[in-house]
Structure formats: structure tokens, C-alpha cells
Amino acid sequence: MRWLLSLFLLGVAACVSALSVSGSRLLVVLEDEGEREKYGVFLGDLSDRGFHTTIQSPKSDKLSLFQHGERAYDHVIILPGKSKGLGPALTANQLLDFMKKEGNVLVTLSSDHATPTAVQSLLLELDISIPSDKGALVVDHFNYDSASAAEKHDVLLLPFPKALRPDVKNYFAGEGVIAVPRAVGQTLGNESPLIEPILRAPNTAYSYNPKDEADIVEDPFATGEQLTIVSAMQAHNSARLTVVGAAEILQNGWFAEKATLSGKAVKTANREFAKKVSQWTFKETGVLKVGKLLHYLDEGVSKKLNTSLSIPEHNPTIYRIKQDVAFQVEISEYSGDHLAPFIPASSDSVQLEFSMLSPFHRLNLTPISQTANSTIFGVSFKTPDQHGIFNFRINYRRPFLTNIDEKRQVTVRHFAHDEWPRSWQISGAWVWIGGIWVTIVGWVAFVAVWLYSAPTERSVKKTQ
């Protein structure tokens, strides 16, 4: 997390307006240099946001994602080309290695071009399926652009996506309609929590192959909202990959085009959508940063978290069982060009786990205060009645947000021998305490009697 910030500070210091937290070196893989003009506005927007763009053909000898074992670029855009392969520098494995080193990838598909095998196997690896036959595309007879696709219905006009779930922030909201021309639909595997749809097809859409199924669709690849047009994957290391089903979404020709949706004239807002998608993919949005963690023995006096970076964290290393402990954490969200206070979605909350192997406590944190660029979340709780080595752990994973996993280890000891309640405070012990006192007094009296007792008349008689 710290390198993120240092990179960010470095970026600010150098007055480079790179808006991504993970760097500004962008590789655009484009086979046909002549097609560059088609994506001119999109690439121009990226340069305006501070990305240093390198455009390379997949056939180029110089093309390599790595240099001296490190990433040569921070982000990659793969645009469709005519050839079926992407060459030896862009195999599925190399793209995965690139992501393992926290590089971000934006893959575009197109039904006009065959999907390269490297991209096919990359998506297969991530549990994103695409139709295997070339030319398969998404049509919808209800939401099509009747100006440009009156007959074929293959240019879909869709509203901006809504939030995926009520507890997930929406980074792709916008006004207007998105034109989706000749898209390759994807289906997402159900098992992986890492892949999420960004833009789903409408519920009457389906994917078919115009060559085989020209008359009637008999066995569609997928139908309705199970078909996604733009899908996203965020790895455990927060590297991001976005699949855009139609490369034409990013082309100048659709950025602000007049279209007709069921008789009404509308204007496409693809430029806005392309911006949102590329911003998310290249870590300009949805990036979280953890500041300091504070925990202390809660003795009725609440402490304030000092967010200054010059003062190191200074937390206790040991607590006793059944002690009241207060916890605070500082979380900021990177938004565009600065860190802002992080506010989770309405039905979501950051959680603290107090765990030894498994969590003993899992508590929702509540925002207690805000600084200029962070929210301070806090909670108080009682340490469990189990001694051992515990962790304060914040493991915050949500769709479209970078993962947070922070731990602070503490020892929880048991009661010392002089921390227990005294015996006279325990009412059940009174009988035994009484017994001891009776024994003591009886013993002292017995010694006195034994030492100083004079013989009585009776006992003298007996001995005589």
C-alpha cells in the first residue's frame, strides 16, 4: 500500500498529471496502424489524462511486456486485428504474468475479427466464456438503433449500468445511451468472486452466429442478462482486466453519434462510458488506501487517531482477556487525482475481525470522523475470554474496489494471579472463610488452655 502512495506523491512532485495510481505507461496493441485514427478520440482522452501511450503491432519484434524481468508497461489495451494470433510476446501466460505483477489489461473483442487464441485462452483461464465460432454477435430486436441497423438489429442501445448490487458502488453510472455495435457476448463463470459484469445485455438479447443461424436461432450461446457485453475481473493482487465485447464502442464513430431508439432520436454517450471503463481498468477509480490503524485499551477516555505520516503507529502489543479495546482505522479512496474520504455503499460496511485462526469477533466499523482525505472508522469491543496471539484484521474485498487486507498482531494474556476478585468478595466462600477464622481462634484458645489450665477438683481426684 505504501508504494502506492509514494508513487502518487512522486507523480504529484514531478507535476506529471498521471491520474492512475499504478503508473502511466500504456501499451496499445494495434495490428493495423491505419486503424489508429478510428480510436483517435479514445487514445487522445487517455493522453489527456496523463498516460504515455506506446502503440505497437503484435508482429513487432520490439514488443515485450517485460524488461529485465519487470513490467515494461503499467497498462495494456489489446485492440482487435486481422490475424488470428497475437505473436510470441503476448501469449496468455505472459498476459497473466503481467497481471501477476499488477499490470492492468483492457481486452477488446469484435465480431468482425476472429478472437486471437491468446485472448481466448486468457479468458478461459479467468472463467469468462465467449462463443467459440467467429462472427457470433449479440442482437436485440427491442433495443436496437434503427438508424444504423434497421435490418440487422446488431447495434444495441443500452442505458448506463446500474449498481451491481445495493451494497456495491457504481463506478459506471452516466447519462444517455451506450451504442454497442456488433458485440461478442460473454458469460461469466458462477464460481469465481473475482469476475463481475459491468454492462449486461438487455433481457431480450441473445447471441447467435449469422453464418449458421441466419433463419432462426436454435441453440443460442446465451440469452438475456446472462449475456454480458463488458465484464471485469480483479485479481487478488488488485490487478484489473476488463473485457469490452465490442471494440467499436471505443471508436470515434460511436462516441457522440445520433441514433434512433424505438422511434426516438438519442445521442450516444460512448465517450463517457469508455472513460468510465478505462478509468476503472487503469486504477483511476475504485482504489482504496489504508492509512493508520489505532487500537488502545478503552478506559473511558477516547483517543484520537493522529493521521500524520511522520508519527509511526504506536499501539500496545498486549491486552488481557475481557478488556475493553477501541479500534480505529483510516481509509481513503483515490478519486481522479486525489485521496478522498472513503464512504462505503449504503448497505455495506467495513468489518474488523479479531481473530486467532478464526475470527472471535467480526464487527461492523462505523465512520466516526473524516479528515480532508480519509474517513476514520472505529469500533469498541471486549477482548474474548481466550488467551493467545490475536490479529486485528481488516479484510475488505468488494467488487470494483481494490482489496484491503491489513493485520496487526497482539498478545492477549489471561488474568494475572492478583487480578482475580478476592475471596471475601465471593459470597460462596464465606462459609470457608468462617471455618478458617474459627480454626484460628480455636487453635489460639486451645494453646492457651493447654499451657495455663489448672487441674479441676474432679481431675485431681481421678489422678489420685
Added chain:
Amino acid sequence: MRLLHSITSSLLLSGACIVSAASSWSFEDATISVQSKGAGVSAGAGAKDKLNPSSPLAKSVSLGAADMLKLQLTTTDGKKAKRPHQAFLTLTDPATGLEESFVLSVKDSGKSKVDLTHKDLPHQFFTSSKPIAASIVISSFGSSTPYKAKVFDLEISRDPNLPLAVPEKPLRYAVEKEIHHIFREDPRSPPKIISLVFAAAVVAALPVLFGVWISLGANASHLSKALRSAPISHALFYGSILAMEGIFFLYYTSWNLFQTLPAAAIVGVVAFISGSRALSEVQERRLAGLR
């Protein structure tokens, strides 16, 4: 909203197409039947219903575990039977919004059919509390208005005794259930009154003991005699016994072991030395027949 709009507009259009010749997709001669596997053809044919493209079926259709739902219709464009590109039966769970589409097999004449059994349905539908909405989508390329409308409600009945094989929910990153540690119960004492009664009984044993001793003739009459013959050793011996008890008391309330042990050692030595003198004096009294 959009859906509703499209439904109403398509309904309006389908109504309008009777008057005008504006081309729009619809269907006719639609029948739906539920056949039980065991009941034979004649019994199954009884549950036949006609579907209307402009209004959904009033009663819901029930599909049992051994049943097969058969939907037959003829797709039309305008008034003519025609084969569309898309002919789907779409089932929607109204609670979750989950959708599943089934493709109708359409002949060139527009005659289409689809069969449904429990095996075809996703497991989420079995646990749905509300009936599943079934709509028909008929549409194709070109300018004809597409058709989509709800035609009936599907009630999925299943044998409640048979366990339902619901796969485990896949992991999704979301807020997890809170865990609050359940503390072990604090040790409890019996009611105070019981402790007090028994403590009183124990304390009462002391006067009883003293009473018995006195009745047996215990006394301290030789104290003056003992002090006269060995004053220092008797005072020190009895004093050291009391001091030892005092040390134990301090250990119980405030002292630690390292304060207790030296004090106990000193008092112990005093008790040993003074005790041998004091006990010699007691022996002298015994030999003199005074005990």
C-alpha cells in the same frame, strides 16, 4: 419501466394490427397443456388451455415433478403465419429477477412448440415463493414490431418430502455476518442467604466448643503462676504464636511470599527457643502434679 412500456406498446400494437395492416409479431392457436407421465395421454389432454397474446392466462399453470408442460403456437407476422428469428419462452422469477429462456422450435410454417419438465428448470425456481412469470418473445430482423408479453404464471409444485439438491452458494465478496464472541459464563455463587446461614453455623461452632471445654473444666488459672516462673519465655512463646497468625493474615491481605518468609522465619526461631523454655516450665508443673 422500459419493460412495461415495451409490453404496453406491443400490446397496443398487437391490438391495432387487427385494424391496420402494420406488421407486428404475434402468435395464434396457442395451447398449453400439462401432461403427467403416469396418467397417460387421454388424462393429460384434459388440462389444455388456450393462450391469448393480449392478456395473460387467468389461472396459473401448475407443473409437477413428473409432468411435462407442452406449449404449442403458431407465430404470425401481421396476420400471416411466419417464421421469426427469435421465439423464446422466458421464465422470470419475480422475486429475484432471474431469467431463463427456452427456445421454441419453429417450423417454416410458423408452427412452434416447446416442452418443459422439472429437469430443464434452474434450481432457483424451485425455491421461489411466488409463481414464475412466463412470457413469450417473438421477434425477428427488419421493421416488424417485436412481441413480448407475459402469457401465464407457472406454479412449480414439487414433492416436499424429497430433498432438493441446491448447490452451495458460490462465494461473493460482500459484507459478512457479524460475529460477537460468546463469553463463558461467570462463576456463580449460591444465594447469599444460604452462605450466611452456613457461615453462621460454622461460627456458632466456636462458642459451642468453648462451652464444652469450660464444662469439662478448662481454665487459665495457672497463667499467673507460669508468668511468675518463666515470664519472658511464656510471653514470647504465646506472642510468637499470635504473631505467626498475624503474618498469615498479612500474607492473605497484602504481603507477598518474600515478605512473609523472613518474618515467619524470625518468629519461628523465637517460638522454638522460647517454646523449649516455656514447655520445660509446663513439664515442671506436670511433675509437681499441678496439671
